Amino acid sequence: TRWKKLAGSVAGFDRDAEVRETAREIGLVDTVCDSLAEVVRDADLVMLCVPVGAMGAVAAEIAPHLKSGAIVTDTGSVKQAVVEAVGPHIPEGVHFIPGHPLAGTEQSGPRSGFATLFVNRWWLLTPSEETEPQALALLRAYLEGFGASVDTMDAPHHDITLAVTSHCPHLIAYTMVGVADHVRRVSHQEIIKYSASGFRDFTRIAASDPTMWRDVFLTNKEATLDILGRFAEELFVLQRAIRTGDGEMLHEYFTRTRAIRRGIIDAGQDTDAPDFGRQPKPSETM
C-alpha cells in the first residue's frame, strides 16, 4: 500500500509472534500491533487475511473495537461461508463487503507477497443488497489502486465458479502428486529425476498451504462435491475411450479443451507469466 500511498498508514496483526517479528523486520506495514483490538481500533478499512475457517473467530474478537463507518473486507477463497461466519458479528454502522483476490502463489507467510501481485488480476467482491454503494465504490477504488480489476457477484455464484477454476484443480493436483507417491513400481528418485513439466506444475500447486486448502474444501463442500462428481464422470468417459481405443473421441475432446486454453490467453487472463510464483525482490516488498 505504501508503494502507491493508497492509505495514510497501514497497521497489521498476526496471532503468530514469529510472523509479527518478520513483518517488523521487513517493514511489511507501518505499524505491527500486538493485539486485534489495537490493530482495528482506528482503522477505516479492515482486511481479514486468515484461513477461511478462522474468519468467524477473528470477526467476533474485533467486533467491539471497530470504528463506526469502517469497512470490513476479507481475502478468503470461499465466500458464502465467510458471509455466514463473519456477517452476524459486524455491528450496525460498519460496512461488511467480502472479497477474494484471484492472485497468489503456493507460498504463504509474510515474505511471500510482492508489490505487483495484484496487477492485472481480478479481485472479486460479493456485496449484499444492503451494501451501501458509497462504501463499495471506496473499496473498489482502493483495490484498483493495487492494479487489480474489480468485479462483483453474489457469494454462491462465486463459490461454484471458483470450485471450477481454482478449488477442484487444486484437489486434482493434490491427488496426482499423492498417486505418484503411492506408485511402487516407480521410485521416488525416478519421479524427482524425470518430472516432466506437467507433473512439476502439479507439484507446485500441491505445495500450497495445507491449512488454507483444508478450510477451502470444508467450507465450499457442496460446490466442490458437485464439480468433482462431474469430473469423475468425465474421467470415466476418457478412461473408457482409452480402453476401447477410441482415438477419435480423445482427439475431439483434447481439441475442445485446447480451444478453452486459447480463449483464456486471448482474453489476457493467462496466469503463466514467466515470473509467476517467484520470490519477491526486496525492493518489491510492501
Ligand SMILES: NC(=O)c1ccc[n+]([C@@H]2O[C@H](COP(=O)([O-])OP(=O)(O)OC[C@H]3O[C@@H](n4cnc5c(N)ncnc54)[C@H](O)[C@@H]3O)[C@@H](O)[C@H]2O)c1
Ligand atoms: N495464498 C493464496 O494464493 C491466496 C490467494 C487468494 C486468497 N487467499 C486466502 O487468503 C487468506 C489468507 O491466506 P494467505 O495465503 O495470506 O495465508 P498465510 O498463511 O500467509 O497467512 C494466514 C495467517 O493467518 C494466521 N492465522 C491462522 N489461523 C488463525 C486463527 N485461527 N486466528 C488468527 N490468525 C490465524 C496465521 O498465523 C497466518 O500468518 C485465506 O483465507 C486464503 O484462502 C489465499
Ligand SMILES: O=C(O)C(=O)C[C@]1(C(=O)O)C=C[C@@H](O)C=C1
Ligand atoms: O498458486 C497458484 O497458482 C494459485 O492457484 C493461486 C490461486 C488460484 O487458484 O489461482 C489459489 C487460491 C486463491 O484463492 C487464489 C489464487
